[in-house]
Amino acid sequence: MADKVLMKGNEAIAEAAIIAGCRHYFGYPITPQTEIAAYMAKRMPKIGGCFLQAESEVAAINMVYGVSSTGHRVMTSSSSPGISLKSEGLSYLAGADLPALVVNVQRGGPGLGGIQPSQSDYYQATKAGGHGDFRMLVLAPASVQEMADLTVKGFELADKYRMTSMILADGTMGQMMEPVSLQYDVKEMPEKKWATTGTNMEREHNIVNSLFLQPDELEKSNIERFERYKYIEENEAMYEEYMMDDAEICIAAFGIASRVAKNAIVEARKKGIKVGMIRPITLWPFPNKPFLKASEKAHTFISVELSMGQMIDDVKLATKCRGEYVLCNRVGGMIPSPEEVLLAIETANKNGGAK
Amino acid sequence: MVVFEKPHALTDVPMHYCPGCTHGIVHRLVAEVIDELGIEGKTIGIAPVGCSVMAYNYFNCDMIEASHGRAPAVATGVKRALPENVVFTYQGDGDLASIGMAETVHAAARNENITVIFINNAIYGMTGGQMAPTSLPGQITQTSPYGRDTNHCGFPVKICEMLSQVDGAEYLERVAVNNVKNVKNAKKAIKKAFENQINGKGFSLVEVISSCPTNWGLTPKKALEWIDEKMIPYYPLGVYKDRSAKEAE
Amino acid sequence: MATKQYLFAGFGGQGILFSGKFLAYKGLTEGKQVSWLPSYGPEMRGGTASCSVILSDSPVGSPIVSKPDVLVAMNLPSLDKYEDAVVSGGVIFLDSSLIERKVKRTDVTVHYIPATKLASENNMPTLANMIIVGKILKEFNEFGEGVNAALSKVISAKHADMLDVNLKALQIGADN
Numbered sequence: 130m131a132d133k134v135l136m137k138g139n140e141a142i143a144e145a146a147i148i149a150g151c152r153h154y155f156g157y158p159i160t161p162q163t164e165i166a167a168y169m170a171k172r173m174p175k176i177g178g179c180f181l182q183a184e185s186e187v188a189a190i191n192m193v194y195g196v197s198s199t200g201h202r203v204m205t206s207s208s209s210p211g212i213s214l215k216s217e218g219l220s221y222l223a224g225a226d227l228p229a230l231v232v233n234v235q236r237g238g239p240g241l242g243g244i245q246p247s248q249s250d251y252y253q254a255t256k257a258g259g260h261g262d263f264r265m266l267v268l269a270p271a272s273v274q275e276m277a278d279l280t281v282k283g284f285e286l287a288d289k290y291r292m293t294s295m296i297l298a299d300g301t302m303g304q305m306m307e308p309v310s311l312q313y314d315v316k317e318m319p320e321k322k323w324a325t326t327g328t329n330m331e332r333e334h335n336i337v338n339s340l341f342l343q344p345d346e347l348e349k350s351n352i353e354r355f356e357r358y359k360y361i362e363e364n365e366a367m368y369e370e371y372m373m374d375d376a377e378i379c380i381a382a383f384g385i386a387s388r389v390a391k392n393a394i395v396e397a398r399k400k401g402i403k404v405g406m407i408r409p410i411t412l413w414p415f416p417n418k419p420f421l422k423a424s425e426k427a428h429t430f431i432s433v434e435l436s437m438g439q440m441i442d443d444v445k446l447a448t449k450c451r452g453e454y455v456l457c458n459r460v461g462g463m464i465p466s467p468e469e470v471l472l473a474i475e476t477a478n479k480n481g482g483a484k
Numbered sequence: 485m486v487v488f489e490k491p492h493a494l495t496d497v498p499m500h501y502c503p504g505c506t507h508g509i510v511h512r513l514v515a516e517v518i519d520e521l522g523i524e525g526k527t528i529g530i531a532p533v534g535c536s537v538m539a540y541n542y543f544n545c546d547m548i549e550a551s552h553g554r555a556p557a558v559a560t561g562v563k564r565a566l567p568e569n570v571v572f573t574y575q576g577d578g579d580l581a582s583i584g585m586a587e588t589v590h591a592a593a594r595n596e597n598i599t600v601i602f603i604n605n606a607i608y609g610m611t612g613g614q615m616a617p618t619s620l621p622g623q624i625t626q627t628s629p630y631g632r633d634t635n636h637c638g639f640p641v642k643i644c645e646m647l648s649q650v651d652g653a654e655y656l657e658r659v660a661v662n663n664v665k666n667v668k669n670a671k672k673a674i675k676k677a678f679e680n681q682i683n684g685k686g687f688s689l690v691e692v693i694s695s696c697p698t699n700w701g702l703t704p705k706k707a708l709e710w711i712d713e714k715m716i717p718y719y720p721l722g723v724y725k726d727r728s729a730k731e732a733e
Numbered sequence: 734m735a736t737k738q739y740l741f742a743g744f745g746g747q748g749i750l751f752s753g754k755f756l757a758y759k760g761l762t763e764g765k766q767v768s769w770l771p772s773y774g775p776e777m778r779g780g781t782a783s784c785s786v787i788l789s790d791s792p793v794g795s796p797i798v799s800k801p802d803v804l805v806a807m808n809l810p811s812l813d814k815y816e817d818a819v820v821s822g823g824v825i826f827l828d829s830s831l832i833e834r835k836v837k838r839t840d841v842t843v844h845y846i847p848a849t850k851l852a853s854e855n856n857m858p859t860l861a862n863m864i865i866v867g868k869i870l871k872e873f874n875e876f877g878e879g880v881n882a883a884l885s886k887v888i889s890a891k892h893a894d895m896l897d898v899n900l901k902a903l904q905i906g907a908d909n
Contacts, residue, residue, distance in 0.1 A: 195561020325546035
């Protein structure tokens, strides 16, 4: 443990990004993620990088678009209302097949909402990041260590697949401190022949673009992109299983909700209840396989969420709706307590999967 | 004997612009400047959303197509990542002066070392002739069918005058391309705006008063006359800011 | 000790987050699993500040302390708010120079420390928090070697001149 340091989740993201080779950060202040900007403002000038406070989230994501066009690693971060503003840029990044890392430290919504933790941007991140048919890699850390690890991983995946990686965290993850080790073997960036770095009069000009006025061309680009997505769905899903071997009740939870659920599972196990958890680490691609497998034994799936029930849809799809489904949730910045989750587990156990 | 040649910085792709539209002239001026400065290999252009959206097909340098109004932000990212390269945006009045106003003003405020070519033709061309932020009082457009009523939808935005109040901006000049003399002046201004960037001087914007015969409902020739009669009186030509020149005085 | 959950609460400016951070660092240097979670946002500006610290031998589940084993209350609103949340058999440390009432619970151990008074008497007005932490360490038999290491981690090099006075504050608390 000697090499571990205590860091806030937001700071861990920032330092991990620097380790991953990110030298450009653009953002606009918003609680509860501002520590990322503050950290970058301090560090970037000292390592020859660029921190720039943009005039808006809209400008920030477009600065990201500009840097990404040149082939450099680049990121922005925000919280829920700011991500809505960035969604235009997210769509353009997807349309132009540009890699980027975007962090959403979620807070309660809709509208201005609140500033306390939330997971209610799940749909936005996994299904509707902006207009048009596109996906983002959505990574959901559940510890400060994972805030850092998934940041490095996020950059690598973004470059590999030429798309946006989104770190979908929440206020708790951003603000809490835990020991973290920042030792990484960062993979070398793939060659980016498509980047606009100047032709140097040695090649045809490169064009970074998302406009296709011919419908057949636009269709083709969409289909090609979705072939890539299909490969990602088959190869990049990440998850953690916790006490799932004999589980008759399966909890689905990510981020802070999974931490709370673990406490409840420990207590339920003491009472002899066979309960476990599948914690998706990638929300897109969603880890369908372990859920489908779990549905062979588990009669009930409890989705623990800080939303009105968003991920539960994906749990149902993954398990082909063949179980019983329970939502255990708090919203608005409230977090379910271990006791609330335990109650849901005990009730599910009593019902035994009966409707 | 002078043989007419196309600048190297322009591709062979036929332009889609309407007959009489002055976009072609301004494209050519930019390309001539790029050729003369020998910077094609290190230039990166940012195309807007609007009639010149497909400018990326017409310039031979590397090109990026930005979302509506965000070209200065995209250019900021590119320039910060590649400070040794030359970065320009090419934007129309809707793009730069309406939806992208914040990006424009803040790029100027930061004295972002980029070159901005701003086409002001007082109308939205691509969407078929709607009122622009620069449409003149009383001007009839598809969305101001009874003439622009300043009581209802306010007054045109004068970008050069406005940005001249921004401390950060280096160089602002308004030119026109409706006659030979003006075209020559326009080229000088565009060249200076690129040279400023190469010399590290900062945010340089050239506003080019242009024509849109199709959406103005005029013949190309009449459209050029309309620039003299209506546009230039409202948008006087000239240098609105030249910090380095002023400091040298 | 399997897992000990601490809740620190008081006014913003009393060093609530700092004392929690010190304890977390101390746990880290001693090889424990730790988490530290502050309250954040406008509620911290002039209002009550709180932070959850968990020290454990096994990985920390939820970092949110809603039923503390140990409550540190540095003002009356904090005691009013959290007294009932403390687990039965838990421990409450409170600043008796700022909180005049007694703890109502009878199933918890209470330590009344006139921390703010001691701090001003000893010319360290901002360190009432660390005086209480000193008392905690003493009561839990944890005033060991980790103290110096943790202090040097939680106090940045820029403020290294504050090390000694912090150590002294801890000692005053321990001796009280």
